[in-house]
């Protein structure tokens with residue numbers, strides 16, 4: 001810990017306050033303001049732009065340099081050389097597994113892939129056309145009603161079992177959401193298959209015919225899952241931590257993360273990118289939409305552009321851009337009108353002063369939606385795939401928080417701007 005301190009002085013007088021400065025292993029120092037509330041002050045930071053809400057050893061992002069590390073490993077190396085379950089192990093336990101640990105971990109996850117059979121019945125309570133994210137929030141939350149044997153969150157072994165269950169069951173539930181939506185029977189998970197192959201099998205196989213996943217598509221989906229597995233203290237992860245800080249059931253906490261992820265400014269962006277491309281429809285209309293994105297009076301934003309933290313290139317976007325080309329080549333879809341439109345839009349926006357000055361670059365979701373669509377995954381399932389990938393990040397962050405002896409229930413304060421105290425008037429005396 002650094003010895004550095006900052007001193008807060010007040011223009012209206014009053015005692016200056018000395019605050020310690022904490023240093024992490026990487027990244028900017030943070031001012032430790034914990035003592036301020038005892039002195040009667042709070043800090044004001046809407047959107048938490050200047051707030052480090054917790055210590056963490058899981059993920060590191062340098063937004064200016066475009067760096068993303070999981071447990072110290074650069075995302076590019078993991079996306080090229082690792083597989084998703086290995087990344088899950090790394091995020092959860094902090095180290096890469098050896099061969100024996102990896103085999104055991106994969107087998108344990110496989111053991112947990114089925115969901116309780118009674119959960120099948122919950123689906124029929126939803127309309128067929130319900131958004132799969134709406135069903136996901138309900139179904140993952142409902143897991144909390146089934147797995148009572150390991151819910152002592154103070155017990156690390158119980159937390160681990162909940163983590164295995166979540167990693168294993170979320171893909172099964174995700175595929176069930178799709179099958180229910182299109183009116184096909186649910187396909188049970190297959191232990192002979194790998195994690196990603198099994199997910200594609202549950203999505204696309206039917207009882208009438210088997211499904212042979214294309215290895216190029218399996219690899220592409222594996223990369224999408226790795227790239228989306230964790231992203232530091234983003235909105236949904238902070239939601240999971242906040243929900244978990246009160247000691248809530250882990251399945252309910254993850255359901256709260258799914259609810260937060262659904263928003264178009266967060267995980268809903270890949271779906272919003274495709275909706276936007278379809279709305280633009282033709283290269284000739286790009287200019288008109290760029291003008292809308294730049295106009296102060298118009299709330300329209302170019303979906304898939306910009307990031308709260310990456311003010312340079314999103315490192316995940318570059319990997320996803322390459323993957324996008326691989327998948328479209330493999331499927332012979334290079335002439336796909338939507339993909340051509342996306343590339344044209346990307347080029348025009350990257351040369352536009354408005355986007356250059358604000359450092360607005362394509363983010364990972366600009367490309368991931370196109371890849372998933374090419375793989376035959378419908379638009380309304382894109383955020384579900386993101387939730388599937390991010391489940392491990394949420395679980396690892398939740399696990400870390402519960403194990404942190406300094407963790408407290410999250411309870412922000414506010415800058416109150418409402419009425420001062422006033423007297424209640426009976427209805428008969430109001431408006432006189």
Ligand code: CMC
Nearest residue numbers: 264265266267269293301302303304305306307308358363
């Ligand atoms: N299109 C047009 N203008 C934009 C965009 C955009 N996509 N993003 C930011 N701006 C402008 C914004 O209007 C503001 O302009 P000005 O300074 O003139 O007022 C400036 O850029 C800074 O914007 P901001 O709202 O302060 O930036 P932020 O860091 O709060 O927002 C963001 C980040 C991701 C919410 C935003 O860029 C956005 O809405 N992007 C589109 C949605 C999207 O693609 N989201 C996925 C994020 S990646 C997935 C993930 O990691 O969750």
